[in-house]
Amino acid sequence: MEMNHSSRYCYEPVLRWDPEVEEYFNKAYGPDHFARISKALTRPSSYSCIRVNTVKTTSDAVIEKLTKILNESEDGLMKLVQSDGSSSPISKCQIPGLEYVVFVKGSGPHRIEYGSGIENTPKEVLVSRKCAEAVLRGAQVYVPGVLACTAHVEKGDAVAVCVAMEQPGDEGDWSVNMTRGTTLQVDMCRNVIVDPFFSERSGLYIGMGTAMLSRAGMFRVLHGVAVDLNNRVFRLPSFHNVLEGEIFLQNLPSIVAAHALDPQKGERILDMCAAPGGKTTAIAILMNDEGEIVAADRSHNKVLDVQRLSAEMGLTCITTCKLDALKSVCLPNTPSDSTTSVTGDNSCSITSHSELSSKEKMASDASGRSEAEKSCEENASTKQPNGGDNVSQSEIRKSKGRLKNGRGRTQSQGGRAGKSKGFPPNSFDRVLLDAPCSALGLRPRLFAGLETVISLRNHGRYQRKMFDQAVQLVRVGGVLVYSTCTINPSENEAVVRYALDKYKFLSLAPQNPRIGGPGLVGRCEFPDGYVEEWLKPGEEEMVQKFDPSAELDTIGFFIAKFSVGPKD
Numbered sequence: 001m002e003m004n005h006s007s008r009y010c011y012e013p014v015l016r017w018d019p020e021v022e023e024y025f026n027k028a029y030g031p032d033h034f035a036r037i038s039k040a041l042t043r044p045s046s047y048s049c050i051r052v053n054t055v056k057t058t059s060d061a062v063i064e065k066l067t068k069i070l071n072e073s074e075d076g077l078m079k080l081v082q083s084d085g086s087s088s089p090i091s092k093c094q095i096p097g098l099e100y101v102v103f104v105k106g107s108g109p110h111r112i113e114y115g116s117g118i119e120n121t122p123k124e125v126l127v128s129r130k131c132a133e134a135v136l137r138g139a140q141v142y143v144p145g146v147l148a149c150t151a152h153v154e155k156g157d158a159v160a161v162c163v164a165m166e167q168p169g170d171e172g173d174w175s176v177n178m179t180r181g182t183t184l185q186v187d188m189c190r191n192v193i194v195d196p197f198f199s200e201r202s203g204l205y206i207g208m209g210t211a212m213l214s215r216a217g218m219f220r221v222l223h224g225v226a227v228d229l230n231n232r233v234f235r236l237p238s239f240h241n242v243l244e245g246e247i248f249l250q251n252l253p254s255i256v257a258a259h260a261l262d263p264q265k266g267e268r269i270l271d272m273c274a275a276p277g278g279k280t281t282a283i284a285i286l287m288n289d290e291g292e293i294v295a296a297d298r299s300h301n302k303v304l305d306v307q308r309l310s311a312e313m314g315l316t317c318i319t320t321c322k323l324d325a326l327k328s329v330c331l332p333n334t335p336s337d338s339t340t341s342v343t344g345d346n347s348c349s350i351t352s353h354s355e356l357s358s359k360e361k362m363a364s365d366a367s368g369r370s371e372a373e374k375s376c377e378e379n380a381s382t383k384q385p386n387g388g389d390n391v392s393q394s395e396i397r398k399s400k401g402r403l404k405n406g407r408g409r410t411q412s413q414g415g416r417a418g419k420s421k422g423f424p425p426n427s428f429d430r431v432l433l434d435a436p437c438s439a440l441g442l443r444p445r446l447f448a449g450l451e452t453v454i455s456l457r458n459h460g461r462y463q464r465k466m467f468d469q470a471v472q473l474v475r476v477g478g479v480l481v482y483s484t485c486t487i488n489p490s491e492n493e494a495v496v497r498y499a500l501d502k503y504k505f506l507s508l509a510p511q512n513p514r515i516g517g518p519g520l521v522g523r524c525e526f527p528d529g530y531v532e533e534w535l536k537p538g539e540e541e542m543v544q545k546f547d548p549s550a551e552l553d554t555i556g557f558f559i560a561k562f563s564v565g566p567k568d
Protein backbone atom coordinates (compact mmCIF):
# COMPACT_ATOMS: atom_id res chain seq x y z
CA MET A 1 0.00 0.00 0.00
CA GLU A 2 1.41 3.44 -0.89
CA MET A 3 2.51 5.44 2.10
CA ASN A 4 0.11 8.33 2.32
CA HIS A 5 1.79 10.62 4.82
CA SER A 6 -1.01 13.08 5.31
CA SER A 7 -3.65 10.50 6.20
CA ARG A 8 -1.43 8.17 8.22
CA TYR A 9 0.67 10.74 10.04
CA CYS A 10 -2.01 12.87 11.65
CA TYR A 11 -4.11 12.53 14.80
CA GLU A 12 -7.70 11.91 13.80
CA PRO A 13 -8.80 8.73 15.52
CA VAL A 14 -12.33 7.45 15.05
CA LEU A 15 -13.70 5.65 18.10
CA ARG A 16 -15.02 2.19 17.18
CA TRP A 17 -18.20 1.06 18.97
CA ASP A 18 -20.20 -2.12 18.80
CA PRO A 19 -22.94 -1.25 16.24
CA GLU A 20 -25.82 -1.91 18.69
CA VAL A 21 -24.16 0.21 21.35
CA GLU A 22 -23.69 2.99 18.82
CA GLU A 23 -27.37 2.77 17.91
CA TYR A 24 -28.36 2.91 21.59
CA PHE A 25 -26.18 5.96 22.27
CA ASN A 26 -27.41 7.63 19.07
CA LYS A 27 -30.98 7.23 20.37
CA ALA A 28 -30.02 8.49 23.82
CA TYR A 29 -28.06 11.57 22.77
CA GLY A 30 -29.02 12.13 19.14
CA PRO A 31 -26.50 11.22 16.39
CA ASP A 32 -24.80 14.65 16.20
CA HIS A 33 -24.37 14.99 19.93
CA PHE A 34 -23.10 11.43 20.24
CA ALA A 35 -20.61 12.05 17.41
CA ARG A 36 -19.29 15.06 19.37
CA ILE A 37 -19.06 12.99 22.57
CA SER A 38 -17.30 10.22 20.69
CA LYS A 39 -14.75 12.64 19.25
CA ALA A 40 -14.16 14.35 22.61
CA LEU A 41 -13.48 10.97 24.19
CA THR A 42 -10.50 10.45 21.85
CA ARG A 43 -8.78 13.54 23.24
CA PRO A 44 -7.48 14.35 26.72
CA SER A 45 -9.00 17.29 28.58
CA SER A 46 -7.17 20.46 27.68
CA TYR A 47 -6.02 20.97 31.27
CA SER A 48 -4.74 18.98 34.23
CA CYS A 49 -6.86 19.35 37.33
CA ILE A 50 -5.04 19.33 40.65
CA ARG A 51 -6.69 19.04 44.05
CA VAL A 52 -4.64 20.73 46.77
CA ASN A 53 -4.36 18.98 50.12
CA THR A 54 -5.52 21.90 52.25
CA VAL A 55 -4.71 19.97 55.42
CA LYS A 56 -1.03 20.44 54.48
CA THR A 57 -0.79 23.50 52.21
CA THR A 58 -2.67 26.17 50.24
CA SER A 59 -3.47 26.59 46.58
CA ASP A 60 -1.35 29.78 46.45
CA ALA A 61 1.68 27.90 47.80
CA VAL A 62 1.08 25.07 45.32
CA ILE A 63 0.74 27.50 42.40
CA GLU A 64 4.05 29.10 43.39
CA LYS A 65 5.82 25.75 43.64
CA LEU A 66 4.37 24.42 40.39
CA THR A 67 5.34 27.58 38.52
CA LYS A 68 8.90 27.18 39.79
CA ILE A 69 8.96 23.49 38.87
CA LEU A 70 7.65 24.15 35.36
CA ASN A 71 10.04 27.08 34.82
CA GLU A 72 13.09 25.25 36.09
CA SER A 73 12.33 21.91 34.49
CA GLU A 74 15.13 20.68 32.25
CA ASP A 75 12.53 19.35 29.82
CA GLY A 76 11.20 22.89 29.34
CA LEU A 77 7.83 21.95 30.82
CA MET A 78 6.64 25.56 30.94
CA LYS A 79 7.28 25.98 27.24
CA LEU A 80 5.69 22.61 26.65
CA VAL A 81 2.36 23.62 28.13
CA GLN A 82 2.27 27.28 27.12
CA SER A 83 0.46 27.36 23.83
CA ASP A 84 0.78 31.10 23.26
CA GLY A 85 3.98 31.59 25.29
CA SER A 86 2.56 34.50 27.29
CA SER A 87 0.01 33.99 30.07
CA SER A 88 0.68 31.53 32.88
CA PRO A 89 -0.92 28.17 32.27
CA ILE A 90 -1.52 27.72 36.01
CA SER A 91 -4.68 29.13 37.59
CA LYS A 92 -7.01 28.68 40.53
CA CYS A 93 -10.48 27.26 39.88
CA GLN A 94 -13.05 30.07 39.87
CA ILE A 95 -16.05 27.93 40.92
CA PRO A 96 -17.18 29.02 44.41
CA GLY A 97 -16.06 26.43 46.96
CA LEU A 98 -13.48 24.92 44.62
CA GLU A 99 -10.75 27.55 45.06
CA TYR A 100 -8.44 24.81 46.35
CA VAL A 101 -8.47 23.24 42.88
CA VAL A 102 -5.69 24.30 40.50
CA PHE A 103 -5.74 23.97 36.72
CA VAL A 104 -2.67 23.62 34.51
CA LYS A 105 -3.56 24.32 30.93
CA GLY A 106 -2.14 22.10 28.22
CA SER A 107 -2.36 22.44 24.47
CA GLY A 108 -3.24 20.40 21.40
CA PRO A 109 -3.95 18.78 19.13
CA HIS A 110 -0.78 19.98 17.42
CA ARG A 111 0.03 19.00 13.91
CA ILE A 112 3.39 17.23 14.15
CA GLU A 113 5.22 17.24 10.88
CA TYR A 114 6.29 13.69 10.13
CA GLY A 115 10.07 13.66 10.28
CA SER A 116 10.31 17.33 11.21
CA GLY A 117 13.84 18.46 11.97
CA ILE A 118 15.61 15.38 10.61
CA GLU A 119 17.24 14.59 7.29
CA ASN A 120 16.18 11.01 6.69
CA THR A 121 12.79 9.32 6.79
CA PRO A 122 12.10 8.67 10.45
CA LYS A 123 11.97 5.17 11.80
CA GLU A 124 8.71 4.12 13.36
CA VAL A 125 7.56 2.67 16.67
CA LEU A 126 4.08 1.14 17.14
CA VAL A 127 2.76 1.23 20.69
CA SER A 128 -0.22 -0.48 22.27
CA ARG A 129 -3.49 1.43 22.58
CA LYS A 130 -3.22 1.51 26.39
CA CYS A 131 0.29 2.93 26.16
CA ALA A 132 -0.91 5.57 23.68
CA GLU A 133 -3.78 6.61 25.97
CA ALA A 134 -1.28 7.16 28.81
CA VAL A 135 1.08 9.04 26.49
CA LEU A 136 -1.76 11.34 25.39
CA ARG A 137 -2.24 12.16 29.09
CA GLY A 138 1.42 13.20 29.36
CA ALA A 139 3.29 9.97 30.11
CA GLN A 140 6.45 8.82 28.33
CA VAL A 141 6.56 5.79 26.03
CA TYR A 142 7.65 2.99 28.35
CA VAL A 143 9.20 -0.28 27.18
CA PRO A 144 6.23 -2.60 27.89
CA GLY A 145 3.99 -0.45 25.68
CA VAL A 146 6.13 -0.91 22.55
CA LEU A 147 4.75 -3.60 20.24
CA ALA A 148 6.70 -3.19 17.04
CA CYS A 149 9.35 -1.04 15.46
CA THR A 150 11.24 -0.68 12.20
CA ALA A 151 14.58 -2.40 11.80
CA HIS A 152 17.91 -0.80 12.74
CA VAL A 153 16.57 1.63 15.33
CA GLU A 154 19.50 2.81 17.41
CA LYS A 155 19.54 4.78 20.63
CA GLY A 156 19.25 8.47 19.75
CA ASP A 157 17.41 7.92 16.46
CA ALA A 158 14.40 10.07 15.63
CA VAL A 159 11.28 7.91 15.63
CA ALA A 160 7.65 8.51 14.76
CA VAL A 161 5.21 6.95 17.24
CA CYS A 162 1.89 5.48 16.05
CA VAL A 163 -0.76 3.33 17.72
CA ALA A 164 -1.37 -0.34 16.95
CA MET A 165 -5.15 -0.23 17.27
CA GLU A 166 -7.28 -3.33 17.73
CA GLN A 167 -8.80 -4.60 14.49
CA PRO A 168 -11.91 -6.74 14.07
CA GLY A 169 -11.34 -10.47 13.58
CA ASP A 170 -13.50 -12.95 11.65
CA GLU A 171 -15.46 -14.05 14.72
CA GLY A 172 -16.44 -10.68 16.09
CA ASP A 173 -13.27 -10.55 18.18
CA TRP A 174 -10.75 -7.72 18.27
CA SER A 175 -6.98 -7.97 18.30
CA VAL A 176 -3.87 -6.00 17.32
CA ASN A 177 -2.78 -8.90 15.07
CA MET A 178 0.79 -8.42 16.09
CA THR A 179 3.12 -10.03 18.58
CA ARG A 180 5.39 -7.88 20.66
CA GLY A 181 8.77 -7.58 19.00
CA THR A 182 7.45 -7.47 15.43
CA THR A 183 9.76 -5.73 12.97
CA LEU A 184 7.92 -3.19 10.86
CA GLN A 185 9.17 -3.69 7.34
CA VAL A 186 9.71 -0.65 5.16
CA ASP A 187 10.37 -1.00 1.46
CA MET A 188 12.61 2.05 1.04
CA CYS A 189 12.72 1.81 -2.77
CA ARG A 190 8.97 2.15 -3.12
CA ASN A 191 8.58 4.15 0.06
CA VAL A 192 6.09 1.58 1.33
CA ILE A 193 5.56 0.42 4.87
CA VAL A 194 4.65 -3.23 5.06
CA ASP A 195 1.73 -3.05 7.46
CA PRO A 196 -1.33 -5.09 6.51
CA PHE A 197 -3.42 -2.64 8.55
CA PHE A 198 -1.81 0.49 7.13
CA SER A 199 -5.02 2.36 6.45
CA GLU A 200 -6.82 1.10 9.60
CA ARG A 201 -3.94 2.44 11.64
CA SER A 202 -3.83 5.81 9.96
CA GLY A 203 -4.80 8.94 11.87
CA LEU A 204 -3.14 7.48 14.95
CA TYR A 205 0.18 9.32 14.90
CA ILE A 206 0.89 10.69 18.38
CA GLY A 207 4.25 12.39 17.90
CA MET A 208 7.98 12.37 17.16
CA GLY A 209 10.56 11.40 19.71
CA THR A 210 14.05 10.12 20.36
CA ALA A 211 14.67 6.41 20.86
CA MET A 212 16.19 5.90 24.30
CA LEU A 213 17.12 2.31 23.48
CA SER A 214 18.07 0.37 20.40
CA ARG A 215 15.42 -1.82 18.79
CA ALA A 216 16.92 -4.89 20.48
CA GLY A 217 16.94 -3.08 23.82
CA MET A 218 13.27 -2.13 23.57
CA PHE A 219 12.32 -5.80 23.44
CA ARG A 220 14.98 -7.10 25.82
CA VAL A 221 14.70 -4.91 28.91
CA LEU A 222 11.61 -5.04 31.12
CA HIS A 223 11.16 -1.41 32.08
CA GLY A 224 12.33 2.09 31.38
CA VAL A 225 11.59 4.76 28.81
CA ALA A 226 11.71 3.47 25.24
CA VAL A 227 11.05 6.77 23.47
CA ASP A 228 11.40 10.30 24.79
CA LEU A 229 8.40 11.79 23.04
CA ASN A 230 9.50 15.41 22.76
CA ASN A 231 7.14 16.54 20.01
CA ARG A 232 3.61 15.58 20.98
CA VAL A 233 0.13 15.92 19.57
CA PHE A 234 -1.10 16.93 23.06
CA ARG A 235 1.15 18.75 25.51
CA LEU A 236 0.17 18.17 29.11
CA PRO A 237 2.76 18.06 31.88
CA SER A 238 2.83 14.83 33.84
CA PHE A 239 2.73 15.52 37.58
CA HIS A 240 3.89 12.04 38.44
CA ASN A 241 5.83 12.21 41.74
CA VAL A 242 5.47 16.00 41.91
CA LEU A 243 4.62 17.58 45.31
CA GLU A 244 3.60 14.19 46.69
CA GLY A 245 1.16 14.46 49.57
CA GLU A 246 0.47 18.13 48.80
CA ILE A 247 -1.46 17.64 45.58
CA PHE A 248 -3.55 14.96 43.93
CA LEU A 249 -4.28 14.83 40.23
CA GLN A 250 -8.03 14.28 39.98
CA ASN A 251 -10.77 14.87 37.45
CA LEU A 252 -12.98 17.83 38.27
CA PRO A 253 -16.23 15.76 38.41
CA SER A 254 -14.65 13.41 40.96
CA ILE A 255 -13.92 16.41 43.19
CA VAL A 256 -17.50 17.57 42.69
CA ALA A 257 -18.77 14.10 43.73
CA ALA A 258 -17.02 14.53 47.09
CA HIS A 259 -18.73 17.93 47.48
CA ALA A 260 -22.10 16.42 46.55
CA LEU A 261 -21.78 14.10 49.55
CA ASP A 262 -21.45 17.27 51.67
CA PRO A 263 -19.52 15.51 54.47
CA GLN A 264 -19.54 17.24 57.86
CA LYS A 265 -16.82 17.21 60.52
CA GLY A 266 -17.28 14.38 63.01
CA GLU A 267 -19.54 12.26 60.81
CA ARG A 268 -19.18 8.58 60.01
CA ILE A 269 -18.93 7.99 56.30
CA LEU A 270 -18.64 4.89 54.14
CA ASP A 271 -16.86 4.97 50.79
CA MET A 272 -17.99 1.60 49.41
CA CYS A 273 -15.71 1.29 46.37
CA ALA A 274 -12.89 3.46 47.52
CA ALA A 275 -9.67 2.46 45.78
CA PRO A 276 -7.35 4.09 44.90
CA GLY A 277 -8.75 6.62 47.35
CA GLY A 278 -9.13 9.77 45.26
CA LYS A 279 -12.61 10.56 46.55
CA THR A 280 -11.90 9.15 50.02
CA THR A 281 -9.08 11.64 50.53
CA ALA A 282 -11.14 14.45 48.98
CA ILE A 283 -13.91 13.73 51.50
CA ALA A 284 -11.41 13.59 54.38
CA ILE A 285 -10.07 17.00 53.43
CA LEU A 286 -13.60 18.46 53.25
CA MET A 287 -14.10 17.14 56.80
CA ASN A 288 -10.81 18.72 57.85
CA ASP A 289 -9.72 15.19 58.79
CA GLU A 290 -12.24 15.10 61.65
CA GLY A 291 -14.66 12.17 61.89
CA GLU A 292 -14.41 8.69 60.45
CA ILE A 293 -14.31 7.53 56.87
CA VAL A 294 -14.43 3.80 56.27
CA ALA A 295 -12.83 3.20 52.88
CA ALA A 296 -13.77 -0.23 51.54
CA ASP A 297 -12.83 -2.03 48.38
CA ARG A 298 -13.05 -5.61 47.17
CA SER A 299 -9.42 -5.77 46.16
CA HIS A 300 -6.83 -6.32 48.87
CA ASN A 301 -4.00 -4.66 46.99
CA LYS A 302 -6.16 -1.71 46.08
CA VAL A 303 -7.05 -1.24 49.75
CA LEU A 304 -3.32 -0.94 50.36
CA ASP A 305 -3.25 1.82 47.74
CA VAL A 306 -5.86 3.72 49.76
CA GLN A 307 -3.77 3.25 52.90
CA ARG A 308 -0.67 4.53 51.12
CA LEU A 309 -2.46 7.56 49.69
CA SER A 310 -4.03 8.44 53.05
CA ALA A 311 -0.64 8.19 54.76
CA GLU A 312 1.05 10.24 52.03
CA MET A 313 -1.57 12.97 52.42
CA GLY A 314 -1.25 12.84 56.22
CA LEU A 315 -4.95 12.02 56.73
CA THR A 316 -5.83 10.16 59.90
CA CYS A 317 -9.62 9.94 59.79
CA ILE A 318 -9.58 7.18 57.15
CA THR A 319 -9.78 3.52 58.11
CA THR A 320 -9.70 0.88 55.40
CA CYS A 321 -11.12 -2.58 54.90
CA LYS A 322 -11.40 -5.25 52.26
CA LEU A 323 -15.10 -5.73 51.67
CA ASP A 324 -17.29 -6.90 48.82
CA ALA A 325 -19.83 -4.10 48.38
CA LEU A 326 -22.42 -6.73 47.46
CA LYS A 327 -22.12 -8.04 51.03
CA SER A 328 -21.76 -4.72 52.85
CA VAL A 329 -24.66 -5.20 55.24
CA CYS A 330 -24.28 -7.55 58.18
CA LEU A 331 -27.59 -8.09 59.88
CA PRO A 332 -27.61 -8.18 63.68
CA ASN A 333 -28.12 -11.62 65.28
CA THR A 334 -26.58 -13.60 62.49
CA PRO A 335 -23.71 -15.88 63.49
CA SER A 336 -21.43 -14.50 60.82
CA ASP A 337 -21.91 -11.00 62.14
CA SER A 338 -18.57 -10.53 63.76
CA THR A 339 -15.88 -7.98 63.41
CA THR A 340 -12.42 -9.23 64.12
CA SER A 341 -9.40 -7.14 64.67
CA VAL A 342 -5.76 -7.73 65.22
CA THR A 343 -4.32 -5.82 68.11
CA GLY A 344 -0.86 -4.39 68.22
CA ASP A 345 0.70 -7.52 69.62
CA ASN A 346 -1.04 -9.61 66.96
CA SER A 347 -3.40 -11.25 69.42
CA CYS A 348 -6.99 -11.10 68.25
CA SER A 349 -10.16 -9.79 69.75
CA ILE A 350 -13.50 -10.77 68.30
CA THR A 351 -16.77 -9.00 68.85
CA SER A 352 -19.94 -10.57 67.64
CA HIS A 353 -23.04 -8.41 67.40
CA SER A 354 -25.08 -11.45 68.33
CA GLU A 355 -23.26 -11.47 71.67
CA LEU A 356 -24.35 -7.95 72.54
CA SER A 357 -26.94 -7.47 75.26
CA SER A 358 -30.29 -6.20 74.04
CA LYS A 359 -29.49 -2.83 75.67
CA GLU A 360 -26.27 -2.65 73.75
CA LYS A 361 -28.12 -3.65 70.60
CA MET A 362 -30.57 -0.81 71.07
CA ALA A 363 -27.75 1.59 71.64
CA SER A 364 -26.04 0.17 68.62
CA ASP A 365 -29.14 0.57 66.49
CA ALA A 366 -29.67 4.10 67.72
CA SER A 367 -26.14 5.34 67.22
CA GLY A 368 -25.57 3.10 64.28
CA ARG A 369 -22.65 1.27 65.92
CA SER A 370 -21.86 -0.30 69.25
CA GLU A 371 -19.13 0.81 71.60
CA ALA A 372 -17.73 -2.69 71.27
CA GLU A 373 -17.62 -2.33 67.52
CA LYS A 374 -16.06 1.10 67.83
CA SER A 375 -13.33 -0.09 70.15
CA CYS A 376 -12.84 -3.13 67.99
CA GLU A 377 -12.28 -0.91 64.98
CA GLU A 378 -10.13 1.46 67.02
CA ASN A 379 -7.92 -1.45 68.03
CA ALA A 380 -7.50 -2.29 64.45
CA SER A 381 -6.94 1.14 63.08
CA THR A 382 -4.77 2.56 65.80
CA LYS A 383 -2.82 -0.30 67.25
CA GLN A 384 -2.02 -2.28 64.20
CA PRO A 385 1.36 -0.96 63.10
CA ASN A 386 0.67 -1.14 59.41
CA GLY A 387 -2.72 0.48 59.48
CA GLY A 388 -5.08 -2.47 58.88
CA ASP A 389 -8.46 -2.43 60.58
CA ASN A 390 -11.37 -4.86 60.38
CA VAL A 391 -9.50 -8.12 60.05
CA SER A 392 -10.98 -11.59 59.60
CA GLN A 393 -9.85 -14.74 61.34
CA SER A 394 -8.34 -16.07 58.14
CA GLU A 395 -6.31 -12.88 57.93
CA ILE A 396 -5.16 -13.45 61.50
CA ARG A 397 -4.16 -17.00 60.62
CA LYS A 398 -2.29 -15.69 57.61
CA SER A 399 -0.70 -13.02 59.76
CA LYS A 400 0.47 -15.61 62.29
CA GLY A 401 1.82 -17.66 59.41
CA ARG A 402 3.65 -14.64 58.15
CA LEU A 403 5.16 -14.05 61.56
CA LYS A 404 6.50 -17.58 61.54
CA ASN A 405 7.55 -17.59 57.93
CA GLY A 406 8.95 -14.11 57.68
CA ARG A 407 7.62 -11.14 55.74
CA GLY A 408 5.05 -11.81 53.06
CA ARG A 409 4.55 -9.81 49.92
CA THR A 410 1.92 -7.50 51.33
CA GLN A 411 3.90 -6.84 54.47
CA SER A 412 6.98 -5.94 52.55
CA GLN A 413 4.81 -3.45 50.68
CA GLY A 414 4.16 -1.84 54.02
CA GLY A 415 0.57 -2.72 54.80
CA ARG A 416 -2.19 -5.24 55.19
CA ALA A 417 -5.83 -4.83 54.39
CA GLY A 418 -8.24 -5.92 57.10
CA LYS A 419 -11.22 -7.91 55.88
CA SER A 420 -14.62 -6.73 57.03
CA LYS A 421 -17.77 -8.79 57.39
CA GLY A 422 -19.92 -5.78 56.71
CA PHE A 423 -21.73 -3.18 58.77
CA PRO A 424 -25.10 -3.04 60.55
CA PRO A 425 -27.97 -1.22 58.83
CA ASN A 426 -28.22 2.53 59.36
CA SER A 427 -24.65 2.74 60.65
CA PHE A 428 -23.40 5.60 58.48
CA ASP A 429 -24.35 9.27 58.19
CA ARG A 430 -23.38 9.28 54.54
CA VAL A 431 -22.43 6.68 51.97
CA LEU A 432 -20.62 7.20 48.69
CA LEU A 433 -21.16 4.53 46.07
CA ASP A 434 -18.67 5.41 43.35
CA ALA A 435 -19.53 2.27 41.49
CA PRO A 436 -17.32 0.17 39.25
CA CYS A 437 -18.64 0.86 35.77
CA SER A 438 -17.98 0.58 32.05
CA ALA A 439 -15.75 3.69 32.35
CA LEU A 440 -17.01 4.94 29.00
CA GLY A 441 -16.50 8.53 30.14
CA LEU A 442 -12.77 8.22 30.67
CA ARG A 443 -10.58 10.04 28.20
CA PRO A 444 -8.52 9.88 26.15
CA ARG A 445 -10.04 6.63 24.89
CA LEU A 446 -9.06 5.20 21.54
CA PHE A 447 -11.21 2.08 21.44
CA ALA A 448 -14.68 1.18 22.71
CA GLY A 449 -15.57 -1.90 20.66
CA LEU A 450 -15.69 -4.42 23.48
CA GLU A 451 -18.85 -3.26 25.27
CA THR A 452 -22.13 -4.71 23.98
CA VAL A 453 -25.66 -3.62 24.94
CA ILE A 454 -25.82 -6.75 27.10
CA SER A 455 -22.59 -5.97 28.93
CA LEU A 456 -23.78 -2.38 29.43
CA ARG A 457 -27.01 -3.66 30.98
CA ASN A 458 -25.06 -6.09 33.15
CA HIS A 459 -23.02 -3.23 34.60
CA GLY A 460 -26.33 -1.62 35.56
CA ARG A 461 -27.53 -4.83 37.21
CA TYR A 462 -24.34 -5.07 39.29
CA GLN A 463 -24.67 -1.43 40.33
CA ARG A 464 -28.30 -1.88 41.37
CA LYS A 465 -27.24 -4.74 43.65
CA MET A 466 -24.60 -2.53 45.22
CA PHE A 467 -27.16 0.24 45.59
CA ASP A 468 -29.47 -2.19 47.45
CA GLN A 469 -26.70 -2.59 50.03
CA ALA A 470 -25.73 1.07 50.18
CA VAL A 471 -29.26 2.23 50.86
CA GLN A 472 -29.53 0.02 53.94
CA LEU A 473 -26.35 1.39 55.47
CA VAL A 474 -27.36 5.06 55.49
CA ARG A 475 -29.23 6.23 58.58
CA VAL A 476 -32.55 8.01 58.28
CA GLY A 477 -31.81 11.66 57.56
CA GLY A 478 -28.52 10.71 55.92
CA VAL A 479 -27.22 11.06 52.38
CA LEU A 480 -26.32 8.59 49.66
CA VAL A 481 -24.32 9.67 46.63
CA TYR A 482 -24.13 7.45 43.57
CA SER A 483 -21.56 8.20 40.88
CA THR A 484 -20.00 6.63 37.79
CA CYS A 485 -17.47 7.66 35.16
CA THR A 486 -19.53 6.53 32.20
CA ILE A 487 -21.83 8.08 29.60
CA ASN A 488 -23.98 4.90 29.59
CA PRO A 489 -27.60 5.67 30.66
CA SER A 490 -28.09 2.02 31.81
CA GLU A 491 -25.57 2.73 34.57
CA ASN A 492 -26.73 6.25 35.33
CA GLU A 493 -30.30 7.41 34.76
CA ALA A 494 -31.66 3.82 34.78
CA VAL A 495 -30.06 3.13 38.18
CA VAL A 496 -31.57 6.34 39.57
CA ARG A 497 -34.99 5.32 38.22
CA TYR A 498 -34.63 1.90 39.85
CA ALA A 499 -33.64 3.48 43.15
CA LEU A 500 -36.47 6.02 43.26
CA ASP A 501 -39.10 3.48 42.22
CA LYS A 502 -37.97 0.80 44.67
CA TYR A 503 -37.13 2.91 47.71
CA LYS A 504 -39.94 5.37 48.25
CA PHE A 505 -38.08 6.91 51.19
CA LEU A 506 -35.38 8.19 48.82
CA SER A 507 -35.57 11.56 47.13
CA LEU A 508 -33.15 13.34 44.85
CA ALA A 509 -31.34 16.11 46.71
CA PRO A 510 -29.81 19.30 45.29
CA GLN A 511 -26.06 19.26 44.79
CA ASN A 512 -23.57 22.03 45.43
CA PRO A 513 -21.75 23.00 43.29
CA ARG A 514 -23.84 22.03 40.33
CA ILE A 515 -21.70 22.50 37.24
CA GLY A 516 -22.67 19.39 35.28
CA GLY A 517 -25.57 19.23 32.84
CA PRO A 518 -29.00 17.59 33.15
CA GLY A 519 -29.68 13.86 32.99
CA LEU A 520 -31.70 12.09 30.31
CA VAL A 521 -35.47 12.01 30.61
CA GLY A 522 -37.58 9.27 29.05
CA ARG A 523 -37.04 5.64 28.19
CA CYS A 524 -35.39 3.44 25.62
CA GLU A 525 -36.93 0.45 23.90
CA PHE A 526 -34.38 -2.03 22.60
CA PRO A 527 -34.90 -4.23 19.52
CA ASP A 528 -35.03 -7.30 21.81
CA GLY A 529 -38.05 -5.83 23.64
CA TYR A 530 -36.13 -4.75 26.75
CA VAL A 531 -37.30 -1.38 28.02
CA GLU A 532 -35.10 0.90 30.06
CA GLU A 533 -36.65 3.74 32.05
CA TRP A 534 -34.64 6.90 32.68
CA LEU A 535 -35.54 10.07 34.60
CA LYS A 536 -38.99 11.64 34.86
CA PRO A 537 -39.51 15.30 33.91
CA GLY A 538 -38.32 17.49 36.76
CA GLU A 539 -35.66 15.03 37.90
CA GLU A 540 -33.12 15.85 35.18
CA GLU A 541 -31.87 19.04 36.86
CA MET A 542 -31.32 17.24 40.17
CA VAL A 543 -28.51 15.07 38.85
CA GLN A 544 -25.20 16.17 37.35
CA LYS A 545 -24.16 14.70 34.06
CA PHE A 546 -20.72 15.75 32.85
CA ASP A 547 -20.58 15.70 29.08
CA PRO A 548 -17.06 15.28 27.64
CA SER A 549 -18.02 17.39 24.61
CA ALA A 550 -19.26 20.31 26.75
CA GLU A 551 -17.35 23.50 27.47
CA LEU A 552 -16.05 22.29 30.85
CA ASP A 553 -14.01 19.73 28.90
CA THR A 554 -14.16 17.03 31.59
CA ILE A 555 -14.43 13.26 31.52
CA GLY A 556 -17.93 11.82 31.16
CA PHE A 557 -19.29 11.48 34.70
CA PHE A 558 -22.61 11.14 36.50
CA ILE A 559 -23.63 12.10 40.06
CA ALA A 560 -26.95 11.54 41.84
CA LYS A 561 -27.47 12.57 45.45
CA PHE A 562 -30.27 11.01 47.51
CA SER A 563 -31.74 12.10 50.84
CA VAL A 564 -32.81 9.19 52.99
CA GLY A 565 -36.22 9.68 54.61
CA PRO A 566 -37.97 7.49 57.21
CA LYS A 567 -37.57 3.92 56.04
CA ASP A 568 -40.83 2.28 57.16
Ligand SMILES: C[S@@+](CC[C@H](N)C(=O)[O-])C[C@H]1O[C@@H](n2cnc3c(N)ncnc32)[C@H](O)[C@@H]1O
Residues within 6 Å of the ligand: 254, 272, 273, 274, 275, 276, 277, 278, 279, 280, 296, 297, 298, 299, 302, 323, 324, 325, 326, 434, 435, 436, 437
Ligand atom coordinates in the same frame (compact mmCIF):
# COMPACT_ATOMS: atom_id res chain seq x y z
C1 LIG B 1 -14.59 3.61 40.07
S1 LIG B 1 -13.42 2.73 41.00
C2 LIG B 1 -13.43 3.66 42.49
C3 LIG B 1 -12.59 4.92 42.42
C4 LIG B 1 -12.46 5.56 43.77
N1 LIG B 1 -13.74 5.86 44.35
C5 LIG B 1 -11.65 6.83 43.69
O1 LIG B 1 -12.23 7.92 43.56
O2 LIG B 1 -10.41 6.77 43.77
C6 LIG B 1 -14.32 1.32 41.45
C7 LIG B 1 -13.66 0.46 42.51
O3 LIG B 1 -14.64 -0.54 42.86
C8 LIG B 1 -13.95 -1.69 43.26
N2 LIG B 1 -14.92 -2.80 43.21
C9 LIG B 1 -15.37 -3.50 42.16
N3 LIG B 1 -16.28 -4.41 42.56
C10 LIG B 1 -16.40 -4.28 43.89
C11 LIG B 1 -17.17 -4.93 44.89
N4 LIG B 1 -18.00 -5.92 44.59
N5 LIG B 1 -17.03 -4.53 46.16
C12 LIG B 1 -16.17 -3.54 46.49
N6 LIG B 1 -15.41 -2.88 45.60
C13 LIG B 1 -15.53 -3.25 44.32
C14 LIG B 1 -12.78 -1.78 42.31
O4 LIG B 1 -11.74 -2.53 42.92
C15 LIG B 1 -12.42 -0.31 42.10
O5 LIG B 1 -11.37 0.04 42.96
